[in-house]
Amino acid sequence: MRIATWNVNSVRQRIEHLTAWLKEAAPDVVCLQELKCLDEAFPRLEIESLGYHIETLGQKTFNGVAILSKHKIEDCRRGLPHQPGEPQSRYIEALIAPKAQKPIRIASLYAPNGNPLGTEKFSYKLDFLEALIAHAKTWLQSEERFVIAGDYNIIPKPQDAAHPDLWVNDALYRPESRAKWQELLALGLTDAVRATSDADQIYTFWDYQAGAWQKNNGIRIDHLLLSPQATDGLKSSAIDAHVRGWEKPSDHVPVRIDLEF
């Protein structure tokens, strides 16, 4: 089973990229972030015609997450339990039920950016991640296969940035943010990309500004975290970085894994 995550930075702006990439990568399940549109404006037909079921949690202008699946979607839930603050569309989860396989729980996550430091935005980021940790704990008790995939807005290690020194005062790289990431790993979750590669220069985001893509000035902030039962089936991971070179791209690229049980 191929599972992917992609922050598309407006699904309506990116629909042609999305359909082209779906045909090319042929994922079974896709977690999307930053839809930037309401549910009724989501381009369902273009995606359904490629054989996908769709569940969305949209929002006008900002945020918005979705799950696409070639397999039947059961028991979809919107919002993170105990998510802090005003409702923001940053989390959707679904039980995916492939034929002749155990079901797998998959969540699409868009964690807050958290900048600037010293504001309620940074504390909101940390509170949101705390709610995610609590939710992961309850999921772990089920001892089921699950994947939490999305834009975590966390650079886990210096190795995950081309110029880590430039990020020291940024919410994506602050020790408080990275400590939340470490807490998730300490629960027993596996960073699928790092579990399959210790290579440098594995990035998922390149800023639009200052020729970041051309200079390969990237960061790795889009992640798939796997439960122990899902990790048992982890075969490989890939980052479709070439998509960043397409005309009018998202600033993030798709990240995907293959599971085999």
Next chain:
DNA sequence: ATGACCTAACTTTTAGGA
């Protein structure tokens, strides 16, 4: 050269992103 992006919106400027 001290710049250089992109998106959505009650658009001619702003907020948010990272």
